[in-house]
Amino acid sequence: MSKIRDTDYLTLSTRVRAMETRLVTRERMERMLDARTDEEAVKILTECGYEELPALTNAGLDDLLSKARAALYRELSTAAPDRRVVELFQMKYDYHNAKVLVKAAAIGAEPDRMLMEGGRWSPARLRDAFQRDSLGDFSEPFxxxxxxxxxxxxxxxDPQRADFVLDRAYFAEMADTAKAVGSPFLQGYVRLLIDAANLRSAVRAARIGKGPDFLRQVLLPGGNVDVSVLSSGRGADLAAVFRAGPLGEAAAAGAALTSPGSGELTAFERMCDDAVMHYLEGARLIPFGEQSVIGYLYARESEFTAIRTILSGRMAGLDSDTIRERLREAYV
Structure with missing residues (x-):
């Protein structure tokens, strides 16, 4: 592939900036939280280009987000000068579907209900190839x-070991793709994702008394913080290890939660996600280039999560403050 320059993204970057005006901003999230009825909350999404949802149900919400996700990746994969930038974000759905198929096959269950749209390959195509044991048309790492x-x-x-295999491959394929694209910004994003995943694993392992042997199984190579530094199993050291990086605040919070019964992980998890969002916000300072596409894709993924959090919380009868505590920072 010939080298793609930032100027090749000029048209798409301009288009993305216009599309950002329809993102579900924090102000729109607050309106959804404060809406008197579910119908009013859902109606706010139509301002952002979502289809109308006649009635708020779990099935209806799943369908709404699935269609929006499929449309997002269909549109940007055809418009991006380097399609691999978009495919990197789609990989998580492929690996999610792989986990579903592997576990369903092991217990003789029907996988379709758990499969998700949005990956590089449709769930139907992946399921059929998996059942025929014919995966030759998919990426070799996958x-x-x-x-x-x-x-x-x-x-x-243990099924968890199968998850470890797929998780390791997922992050490795993302890292290899970012390197092949040649975007330092994209590579930095993947390294930060790996650091956040490793920080979460280290905190959880410490909470349940797991030591270095377990950590060496679950920690992922390729982050800014070397795996060998994290595999000591000393949860209290996490704050020092991550202090100088974007996850410093999250690591300090996580270090205080490494003892059994030391508290809920909700705020810590949110801080990990917010650190990634802060990194991606830097894309908005760059007038054109792959950064605008990367930032927008992450913003939409975060938006899907926020919509599910708000509307699922409303269906469950949770009050606004409880739902608000679970929300991550918005891109705009």
């Missing part, structure tokens, strides 16, 4: 990971 995960589960191991 194919190999699915085979290893299936073998791991068929050997009678």
């Amino acid at each position: 194919r190999q990971a699915v085979l290893r995960a299936r073998e791991t589960l068929n050997a009678g191991n």
